[in-house]
Amino acid sequence: MNDFDWSSIPGALPFLWDGMKTTLEITVIAVVVGIVWGTLLAIMRMSSFKPLSWFAAGYVNLFRSIPLVMVLLWFFLIVPALLESLFNTPRSSDTRLSSAMVAFALFEAAYYSEIIRAGIQSVSKGQISAALALGMSYAQAMRLVVLPQAFRNMVPLLLTQGIILFQDTSLVYVSSLADFFGAAYKVGDRDGRLVELLLFAGAVYFAICFSASLLVKRFQKRVVT
Amino acid sequence: MGYHWNWGVFLARVPSGETSYLGWMLSGLETTLALSLSASIIALVMGSVMGVLRTVPNRWLSGIAALYVEVFRNIPLLVQLFIWYFVLPELLPSGIGNAYKQMHPLLQQFAAAMVCLGLFTGARVCEQVRSGINSLPRGQKYAGLALGFTLPQTYRYVLLPMAFRIIVPPLTSEFLNIFKNSAVASTIGLLELAAQGRQLVDYTAQPYESFIAVTLTFMLLNAVIMGLMHRLEAKTRVPGYIGGGT
Numbered sequence: 001m002n003d004f005d006w007s008s009i010p011g012a013l014p015f016l017w018d019g020m021k022t023t024l025e026i027t028v029i030a031v032v033v034g035i036v037w038g039t040l041l042a043i044m045r046m047s048s049f050k051p052l053s054w055f056a057a058g059y060v061n062l063f064r065s066i067p068l069v070m071v072l073l074w075f076f077l078i079v080p081a082l083l084e085s086l087f088n089t090p091r092s093s094d095t096r097l098s099s100a101m102v103a104f105a106l107f108e109a110a111y112y113s114e115i116i117r118a119g120i121q122s123v124s125k126g127q128i129s130a131a132l133a134l135g136m137s138y139a140q141a142m143r144l145v146v147l148p149q150a151f152r153n154m155v156p157l158l159l160t161q162g163i164i165l166f167q168d169t170s171l172v173y174v175s176s177l178a179d180f181f182g183a184a185y186k187v188g189d190r191d192g193r194l195v196e197l198l199l200f201a202g203a204v205y206f207a208i209c210f211s212a213s214l215l216v217k218r219f220q221k222r223v224v225t
Numbered sequence: 226m227g228y229h230w231n232w233g234v235f236l237a238r239v240p241s242g243e244t245s246y247l248g249w250m251l252s253g254l255e256t257t258l259a260l261s262l263s264a265s266i267i268a269l270v271m272g273s274v275m276g277v278l279r280t281v282p283n284r285w286l287s288g289i290a291a292l293y294v295e296v297f298r299n300i301p302l303l304v305q306l307f308i309w310y311f312v313l314p315e316l317l318p319s320g321i322g323n324a325y326k327q328m329h330p331l332l333q334q335f336a337a338a339m340v341c342l343g344l345f346t347g348a349r350v351c352e353q354v355r356s357g358i359n360s361l362p363r364g365q366k367y368a369g370l371a372l373g374f375t376l377p378q379t380y381r382y383v384l385l386p387m388a389f390r391i392i393v394p395p396l397t398s399e400f401l402n403i404f405k406n407s408a409v410a411s412t413i414g415l416l417e418l419a420a421q422g423r424q425l426v427d428y429t430a431q432p433y434e435s436f437i438a439v440t441l442t443f444m445l446l447n448a449v450i451m452g453l454m455h456r457l458e459a460k461t462r463v464p465g466y467i468g469g470g471t
Contacts, residue, residue, distance in 0.1 A: 065447035066440055067408035069419055074440070077432050167301035173412060181304060195312045202304045209299035 008191040019183030030104035038112030063110035075103035096177045119154035156220040253421030267343025272350025279355040297348035310337040338410035357388035397454035
């Protein structure tokens, strides 16, 4: 076994930081869009208008039965062609980042919608009956009474799902996009120091995710119950 | 867009001529099944042992199990896979490391992916086992001990039989996840289903057909497993408990 040589990491830090920014960008966009679209899907799924609830159920089940790697490959294939036909962007332009964002947002929405649906269903029925009895419309009752309570209960789960998403973004490796992991791999490959760079990447992910989940746990103790 | 559909492509022979592209797909499916099933066994064994350790009244043992869970849950699967595949052979004593590197490349990929998926999922199974054991009334453990059972006997005859029946539903979803996560193994070159699909794109330039075929196969796998699991859940349900575990 060779001795470790960590010397290629300090010089590569700016490049790795750029990669981390890409990772964070994808994560934030996917969390925000995923929660909004996931909320809509959850409401649609509970709607009494059948076609709407079928659509939402089909959407969620479709995305939950396909591996994320396949979903990403699909989007890297389709999105450039779509953009080309819609906006006439030249095929050569780099659409990998936007493809990744769209893919993660749509994929995560399926998982978020299940969390949100469970959260909404955990609010007692009397709440919505009371809101309706007060003369609110269904939409008002949802927005002003049910959702605020539901989200309060769901915050820890939504954040945990965000941590999982942060880890999953490393899979953009399949498109050789330089996110944090992709950047670490490239540096390691270039300098022949793959072992050190992979261990470094693992340690960074661990430090971030472990501290984030500790924060979520603390938050959970304080807010919920 | 002027895409030229050609579903007949699956029957065409591959360049080397020994099989058709459909044959590639089927061998990819075989690899996916073999990988997922062997990884499930590792996950179940590792998860059960660690899950029990997490609940044992011994700081060291429960600490080891907690460490295992935190490490394997907080590093992305892809990074873990690359560490198993690229890093571990370098860290092992040179004798074992070299023996590993001299194995058939396919075996190396398979072994790395199997251990990686198994231990990754094992950490999740461990948490399910722990919550299953903790969900039992404390009196069960005390009753077992009061009857003169040793602690291992109490686990073996009183706690685990109940805990495992309670956690069947969440375990089945981990089992489904193994199949989906096995597609990550395509990144180290293991020719499972998703990788065969990509290879087909490179050889035939018919991306839509091959991606649709791979996607439908995964959906079918998912549906079949879910059907089997529902049966298992119905069989193992504990009378008097509402379906769910945790």
